Each structure stands twice: as structure tokens, then as C-alpha cells.
Amino acid sequence: MGVSKLDRSEAEQRLAKLDDWEFSRDGDAIKREFKFDDFVAAWGFMSRVAILAEKQDHHPEWSNVYNTVEIELTTHDADGLSERDFTLAGDIDALR
Ligand SMILES: C[C@H](O)[C@H](O)[C@H]1CNC2=NC(N)=NC(=O)C2=N1
Numbered sequence: 331m332g333v334s335k336l337d338r339s340e341a342e343q344r345l346a347k348l349d350d351w352e353f354s355r356d357g358d359a360i361k362r363e364f365k366f367d368d369f370v371a372a373w374g375f376m377s378r379v380a381i382l383a384e385k386q387d388h389h390p391e392w393s394n395v396y397n398t399v400e401i402e403l404t405t406h407d408a409d410g411l412s413e414r415d416f417t418l419a420g421d422i423d424a425l426r
Contacts, residue, residue, distance in 0.1 A: 335408040344416040351419055359391075359404035360415060364426075366397045375399060375425065382421050388414040 336344070338357060345351060345360060354361040366372040372394055379401070383389045391402045403419055405412035 333405050333408045333412040333414055335405070335410040336412060341411045341416075344413075348416065348419050348423065350423075354402055355404065358410040359402050360411065360419060361400065361402040362419070362422075364399045364401070366399070369396050372397050372399050378425050379422055382418065382425075386414065386418055386421070388418050390418070 341353075341357065341360075345353065348360075351360045351362045353359070364372075364375065366375060376392070376394060376399060379390065379392075388403075388405070391404070393400045401422065403415040404410065405414055
């Protein structure tokens with residue numbers, strides 16, 4: 331089932347409900363940086379995010395440098411932001 335792309339104002343409404351996420355890719359994605367005490371803590375967080383992503387069939391584009399994890403979310407099937415991005419972002423924040 332396709333996922334529909336949100337328009338800018340719909341995306342802004344949803345972004346306003348999240349802390350510390352910002353638009354990226356000219357509004358086609360959202361991103362946030364997470365800092366941890368050390369690499370093992372960062373890796374544990376990434377493991378938990380991976381399980382969420384699998385459950386939601388919605389996967390992040392992300393990077394890890396030692397204790398820092400950068401996560402960017404976009405919906406490839408919609409060529410932009412969809413509800414799935416904001417749902418996953420909210421669930422990721424709830425892991426903290
Ligand atoms: C076949 C599979 O359901 C699709 O490719 C899913 C997988 N994970 C995904 N993740 C993201 N970020 N966007 C998608 O469009 C997407 N599609």
C-alpha cells in the first residue's frame with residue numbers, strides 16, 4: 331500500500347510535536363543527532379532503533395561516530411516525508 335507524501339504544512343504540524351528534530355534535504359526528510367556516554371551506549375540505541383524499524387517496515391538513513399548517532403528519516407516510496415517518518419521519530423525519542 332503506497333504511503334502518501336505530506337505537504338509542507340502537514341509536515342510542519344507534525345515536526346512541531348517532536349523535540350530536536352529538524353527538516354533536512356530541503357524539507358524531504360527530518361534529522362536529529364543523538365549523543366551517548368560512549369560507543370557501546372550508542373550501539374545499544376542503534377540496536378533498539380533497528381528493531382523498531384523492522385517492526386514498522388520503515389528504515390532510517392543513519393551514521394554513527396563513536397558516541398554520536400545521526401538519524402535522518404524520509405519515505406523512499408513517497409519521495410519525501412510521510413506519516414511513517416513522524417511515527418518512527420516519535421518512537422525513537424521514546425527510547426531515550
Ligand atoms: C518492501 C519494503 O516494505 C519497502 O521497501 C519499505 C522498507 N523500508 C522503508 N523505509 C523508508 N524509510 N522508506 C520506505 O519507503 C521504505 N519502504
